[in-house]
Amino acid sequence: MPLDHASLRVLGAMMEKEMTTPDAYPLSVNSLIAASNQRSSRDPVMDLTEDEVRTALHKLQDLEFVNPARDSGRAPRYEHRIRTVLNLRRDETAVLCLLLLRGPQTPGELRSRADRMHSFDELASVQSTLDRLASREEPLVAVLPRTPGSREARWTHLLGDAPMPQPASQPTASTRSRQFLSADPSRPFSDAVLVDGRTLYLSGRLGVLPGTTTVPESVEEEAHLAMQNIGAALALAGMNFDHIVQLQVFCPDVSLWERFNAVYRTYFTGPLPARAFLGSGPLLFGARFELMGIAIKD
Numbered sequence: 001m002p003l004d005h006a007s008l009r010v011l012g013a014m015m016e017k018e019m020t021t022p023d024a025y026p027l028s029v030n031s032l033i034a035a036s037n038q039r040s041s042r043d044p045v046m047d048l049t050e051d052e053v054r055t056a057l058h059k060l061q062d063l064e065f066v067n068p069a070r071d072s073g074r075a076p077r078y079e080h081r082i083r084t085v086l087n088l089r090r091d092e093t094a095v096l097c098l099l100l101l102r103g104p105q106t107p108g109e110l111r112s113r114a115d116r117m118h119s120f121d122e123l124a125s126v127q128s129t130l131d132r133l134a135s136r137e138e139p140l141v142a143v144l145p146r147t148p149g150s151r152e153a154r155w156t157h158l159l160g161d162a163p164m165p166q167p168a169s170q171p172t173a174s175t176r177s178r179q180f181l182s183a184d185p186s187r188p189f190s191d192a193v194l195v196d197g198r199t200l201y202l203s204g205r206l207g208v209l210p211g212t213t214t215v216p217e218s219v220e221e222e223a224h225l226a227m228q229n230i231g232a233a234l235a236l237a238g239m240n241f242d243h244i245v246q247l248q249v250f251c252p253d254v255s256l257w258e259r260f261n262a263v264y265r266t267y268f269t270g271p272l273p274a275r276a277f278l279g280s281g282p283l284l285f286g287a288r289f290e291l292m293g294i295a296i297k298d
Helices: 005-020 029-036 050-062 090-102 107-113 123-134 219-236 254-267
Strands: 066-068 077-080 141-143 155-157 178-181 192-195 199-206 244-251 274-279 290-296
Touching (some): 005 066, 005 077, 005 090, 090 107, 107 123, 219 244, 219 254, 244 254
Parallel strands (some): 244 274
Antiparallel strands (some): 066 077, 178 192, 192 199, 244 290
């Protein structure tokens, strides 16, 4: 199944939207262009033209992976048939979709990014899905050699072209790619900035209830909210707490150190990141904790 980069991206975008936004599916060509060129949850980010998307659709139709939808009206809409053609389960479809859209990933990354498509109860469930896809008569995925310093091996799909190679030379400040990620564009800052698709700089997050300026009375509840708000920013880049390498905690009352630590430890499954717990002046809204840090993809 020798699919090129454009065909892989279009197919992955259709699979994603069918599972995450079924009310807006099947997709028109314009919707496919937007989905394929999304700036979030895509690695690498692409800028496919209408001609490239239409060419990709023709190639996918030749393989019977895609069909025009019935009763789609004046503007043709398209739907994928990958689940039927390759006899895929829902969990297998979710994993394959993520590999098409975001390149090689670890089982942990796949689990954290799959929630809107399929909920994996544990890491072993992801591994079982990968093993099934790899053990087919025609394997659909394969494990890559572990890179030095990485904690987990990464998996890749086998549906076509290998991931586009990254430049070997160190990028300069003018050539670095930056993605400004925000769950609420009306705020005067980004929740996080992703540099070169790998290093994530997290803005300061308070322990306030979502969409409010309300600080809970309970110290522990506020600490949980601060961690969860950091987790929401990580999720914008497809990361989780185990990707954090450095975290700073600002607190006007350093006597809360142990109470914060008791909550903090529950959010990590691997080695704890580097951290500073800093006494500070008053925080916005009377908060007791503000967190900011850096995370790096394996």
